[in-house]
Amino acid sequence: MASATAVVDEHVDDHGHDDHGHAETNTGISNNKLAMWLFLSSDCLLFGALISSFLLYRTNISDGTEFEGPGDVFDIPFTSLSSFILLMSSLTMVLSLSAVNRDDQRAGRIWMLCTAGLGMLFIGGQVFEFTEFAGKGLGYTTNTWTSAFYTLTGFHGVHVSVGILLLLGTVFGTRNSGLGKEKSETVELVGLYWHFVDIVWVIIFTVIYLIPIG
Amino acid sequence: MAIIERPLAIGAGDEAGATADRPLGDLTRPKQSDSWKDWLSTVDHKKIGIMYGVAAMFFFVIGGAEALLIRLQLATPNGTLLSPEVYNQVFTMHGVTMIFLVIMPLAAAFANYLLPLQIGARDVAFPRMNALSFWVFLFGGLFLNSAWLLGGGADGGWFNYSPNSSVTFSPSHGIDFYALGLQITGIASLVSAINLITTVLNMRPKGMSMFRMPIFTWMNLVVQFLLLFAVPVISVALFELTFDRLFGANFFNTEKGADPLLWQHLFWIFGHPEVYILILPSFGIISEVIPTFSRKPIFGYSFMVFSGIAIGFMGWGVWAHHMFVSGIGPISVAAFSLSTMFIAVPTGVKILNWLATIWGGRLRFTTAMLFAVGVVSMFTIGGLSGVTHSIAPADTQQTDTYYIVAHFHYVIFGGALLGIFSGFYFWWPKMFGYMLNERIGKWNFWLQIVGFNVTFGPMHILGLQGMSRRIDTYDEDFGFEFWNLVATVGSFIIAAGIAIFFYNIAYSRKEWKKAGMPNPGPDPWDARSLEWMTASPTPEHNFDEDIIVESQDEFWHRKYGYDENNNVVRIATAEEVAQDGSNHNVHLPSPSYFPIVLSLGLPIVAYGLIYSLWLCIPGAALIIYGMVGWIFEHPDDPNAAHDHHDDHGDDDDPDAVEAGDVDVDEVVAEAELVGAGAETEADNG
Amino acid sequence: MTATENHVDTHDDHDHGHPSDRSYVGIAIALAILTAVEIAMFVAEKGGFGDALVPPAWSLKIGLIALMIVKFFIVGAYFMHLKFDDSILWKLFAAGLVLAVGVYWIMLSAFEFSFWNDGYEDPGFWDGQVEFEQMVEDS
């Protein structure tokens, strides 16, 4: 309830209140965190639509190309590696949050930078994959398969890139103010977003790359 | 983003104000000055609600003019007013405007204005995000309509089926404006859904449990969840369409083996929840109006709530009833036919509950009540014709005829729009501090409801006679002349009714000024919920002190009690119970220009996608500037946190303290989050 | 969420047993192993472990999807703290997830898409469609 009151005049002195991670609310969850989860929940339907569009066209790669099936173009060892990289970035992300919770600013920043770095590696891998594909004659407009594939993985890539910006923003935007314990919710929310992007990739990797057709 | 937005200077990096003796906000923040600039930077949920209303009424006039053009064209056989091409654009833009730029934002207007008030909160969870939603919606709507000046509007119908929507069949940019414009307004809906859900779940005062919330709040909560989940579906469909049209993708390119039904599925997975997004706010409105003017509590409160939730759930399982003739196969048709019949059940529950509320009540037929009764009766007709097309073989005959047009106008005009008018008459004094004239209001009502039935009733007949919808004209011997002429006459009666509504606003305001601006008091209707427990018009800070809620219809129970014979007796006047709005020590979220700046970038990017990618650069720059400014508007630096009032008064709010507000002075002011939310939402689009 | 420790809060059920860094690493190793198993299954299907060890396609599909779900829930429960936070978050997220799986599943079924066959085939909506299309073509 207090949040209702909070908009009142109780102007807050942050000093001495550092022990509170969030406002008191009806659910006990801060508004920010609730909002982030609502957003992620909504994003499930976004990725769901993109994935299903791809599934609908997943056998159409042969249209206008020399390939018989997606198996001919996917480089599974390479994609496995980049999937692994993204998965491990989730680890560095939780380690960062855990460090911030301990008020260990330095470790918090370093782990967050690692996370961003791994994210960039992943994006780099995606750029490489796209150029490889384009080299094999699979352009965005080639057939329904390519359109759906690039759109799905592209949307995921955009999500990862936004995550990288959030991470870097948090690391560098708090240079003056510090990344103490009171920032733990910020880090937590960035982390939630990041892990979500990761689990979306878990699905994409299995459903798009690994599961054979036929 | 913070619950509290501290009073701050507008504009980033205004370091000068950050001293202890000069509370930033009080210097630079616009006061209640009635200056138009206030409105550009406001984050007050009430002002935002009003702006939603004004903008939607502006689009309503545009959409209404389009409707009259359609009716003029069809008034006589072989009409020549509009060419077939223009006719296609006019009916498409009419539908798109009315659904996305009129009914949805009008519902948003009421939701924004009333949700915080009805739960007893001082604002929404994220006030700046709220402003962002409004501006994004407004610019999206203007962008969509700017197509008229740039080569013609969309011409594929509001459901815009592929492959008809491809460049081959619709080479103008109209459909690009449709796709990008709706994408933008979708962002607005999504942001606002997250905001309002958080508000309702998190910001209720002590004692306001979920099952004490007014039905209006409940219905809007359901609507916001529907938006939360439906918007991303249409977003993807619109992205795919945009990519097809602008960048040569093949999602709907049948030449490359695409399946055009993909669009239909995605559109209607969004589209059917969407129709409940349109109707449920009105259900909420009349669930407030009917009890008030029947002087009875709503009959079956929990049935009302649960049927609303049930409609929300079931609305996801019926979409393919729009696709009975598209060849989805007999199993799908049978399944969706059944599920559609079932969804009429919770809808019927609601109708019975309203009737039971009216039953035996002491009725006062104010204009608001008339409109509410209009909703119950007209919506019932529309619901019934809906059930007739849930029967798939019957629908095979009805689909794409004027019978469908009759159905959805009975539910959307007769249901959603009349409900919104009921809300206008009901809450007008609360919003603006004067009453709308009741005598003129009755003219407004009767013209509107008669005109409505004269216009859309005959369409049932025309449809069953076989007149196709979306056809730009018909020949003399088809037997369609008479009812078409009747319908056209009816549409002008509606127009007269609406004109009288606008006249009523001007007239009532003038009379009110002449009479020395008498205040209607906090509670002109003897109503039941918390928004009436504060002064009219609502003071900027909503409530002087927190309300501790002990029952459903809290305000009513503070006015009425029971005598020894268990008869209801008045125990207090509204003035005694209500707060007078005199507490001036309440600090409110500070205004900000960044929501409007950020929103302005979106249509620029959209123009860029259509005309020249170079234009995307300034658009994106504006968006980024808006985000960065938004983030740094808030001092992140704990050393800068001296700008608070030291005199923050526990004594201003004794009740709240008593109520156990241990941590009222809690702030989560993580500036980055603003960026996080904004970016991720924008990118989700 | 350590931040809430000394916080007056009616929902005090959400702050017990935060995993330590060590257990986070353990969880990550488990995820890595699961990923390795997935890739091994893929390789096996391609005959990488010899023709005798090629699993039937259906078992592979079930296995891969099961592993995917397990990974998904491990990340959600531990890294995203759903296991430790108030259950309302889990319910909200599940709402979106279940809805997404449900509606898109039904949509793909309406297309007669299936994981078990060669993917999308023209479903041949009704008897005689082929003849009809031929007729249209001829005319």
Ligand code: HEM
């Ligand atoms: C009792 C509940 C309802 C049932 C059973 C029902 C059923 C249907 C069915 C089966 C159709 C498809 C007809 C066709 O195209 O062949 C339809 C169309 C439509 N319904 Fe309803 N409906 C109901 C309530 C509503 C409500 C509450 C709204 C909006 C507020 C609504 C708005 C529409 C619209 C806009 C269309 C036409 C879409 C288009 O083709 O452009 N319906 N309805």
Ligand SMILES: [Cu+2]
């Ligand atoms: Cu429907």
